[in-house]
Amino acid sequence: MMHSTESEIIVEGNDLEDALAAASERLGVDRNILEYRVIDSNISGIFGLFKKRKITIKAWWRDGGHALQEAEQFLLGILSHMRINARVTGKETAEGLTLIIDGDRDGLIIGRRGQTLDALQYITNRYMQRDQTRKTRVILDCEGYRRRREQTIIRMAQNIARKVKRTGKSVAAQPMDSSERRLFHLALKTDRDLCTESHGEGDKRRVVVYPVKK
Amino acid sequence: MMAMKELIKYIAQALVDNPDKVEVTEVEGEQTSVIELKVAKEDLGKVIGKQGRTARAMRTILSAASTKINKRAVLEILE
Numbered sequence: 567m568m569h570s571t572e573s574e575i576i577v578e579g580n581d582l583e584d585a586l587a588a589a590s591e592r593l594g595v596d597r598n599i600l601e602y603r604v605i606d607s608n609i610s611g612i613f614g615l616f617k618k619r620k621i622t623i624k625a626w627w628r629d630g631g632h633a634l635q636e637a638e639q640f641l642l643g644i645l646s647h648m649r650i651n652a653r654v655t656g657k658e659t660a661e662g663l664t665l666i667i668d669g670d671r672d673g674l675i676i677g678r679r680g681q682t683l684d685a686l687q688y689i690t691n692r693y694m695q696r697d698q699t700r701k702t703r704v705i706l707d708c709e710g711y712r713r714r715r716e717q718t719i720i721r722m723a724q725n726i727a728r729k730v731k732r733t734g735k736s737v738a739a740q741p742m743d744s745s746e747r748r749l750f751h752l753a754l755k756t757d758r759d760l761c762t763e764s765h766g767e768g769d770k771r772r773v774v775v776y777p778v779k780k
Numbered sequence: 781m782m783a784m785k786e787l788i789k790y791i792a793q794a795l796v797d798n799p800d801k802v803e804v805t806e807v808e809g810e811q812t813s814v815i816e817l818k819v820a821k822e823d824l825g826k827v828i829g830k831q832g833r834t835a836r837a838m839r840t841i842l843s844a845a846s847t848k849i850n851k852r853a854v855l856e857i858l859e
Contacts, residue, residue: 640794643794644841647783649783684840685837685840685841688833688837689791689795689837692829692834693794
């Protein structure tokens with residue numbers, strides 16, 4: 567099965583050739599394997615005087631599934647060092663590479679409130695992005711944990727929303743990472759009686775729900 | 781406990797620019813083992829990470845792995 571992964575950059579140049587040359591240099595790959603899309607091209611100047619051309623392209627290279635395999639191998643390596651028997655199935659999704667772990671100790675792999683799964687995901691991302699030109703994003707899941715967690719967050723948001731409306735006072739949720747906070751904000755986005763904001767730094771950052779005074 | 785040491789070595793070597801400069805030693809105590817990680821100076825940021833996130837992730841993985849063998853292991857990064 568062939569997989570492909572994009573690692574894209576946006577570059578400017580005086581013309582297409584120029585922009586492609588810059589892209590190939592920045593990505594460190596031969597320009598023959600570059601693919602690109604023109605984002606913006608304009609000619610500025612008055613009545614053709616001082617004519618200056620500029621083109622902006624988005625460029626990426628296809629690496630034929632190398633990234634997916636690399637991520638799978640790396641993760642399997644960690645799991646085997648943890649003495650966990652597991653299978654890892656990878657697939658490409660809109661959000662990046664998704665690796666699904668299917669093992670004999672799923673509880674251990676997930677950890678309390680998903681912290682082990684998050685740690686494994688973080689390390690795998692650091693590994694995949696170790697040379698800064700690659701932006702491959704990896705998502706790990708185990709036993710459908712991510713979806714269950716999604717539902718938990720939406721339920722939590724709804725419970726807090728009810729409490730805020732009942733008491734007329736703001737309520738802070740427990741600290742969550744950025745993707746979870748995003749879900750939380752989205753869950754209450756359409757509610758006009760409330761507004762949500764994130765406060766705090768680092769791993770203490772949490773969503774606070776406020777009543778909207780009328 | 782050999783496994784804990786190898787686990788940290790595997791992760792650290794994958795993240796740094798100088799994998800041959802990664803040294804992991806283990807100081808074994810009765811209930812707790814201390815895993816000491818040493819990397820090239822320019823690679824310190826890679827094993828610590830922004831706001832210490834990489835180090836924290838390694839500690840989380842280490843403690844999950846050591847739960848399995850009922851012994852505590854702590855990670856220390858030497859500068």
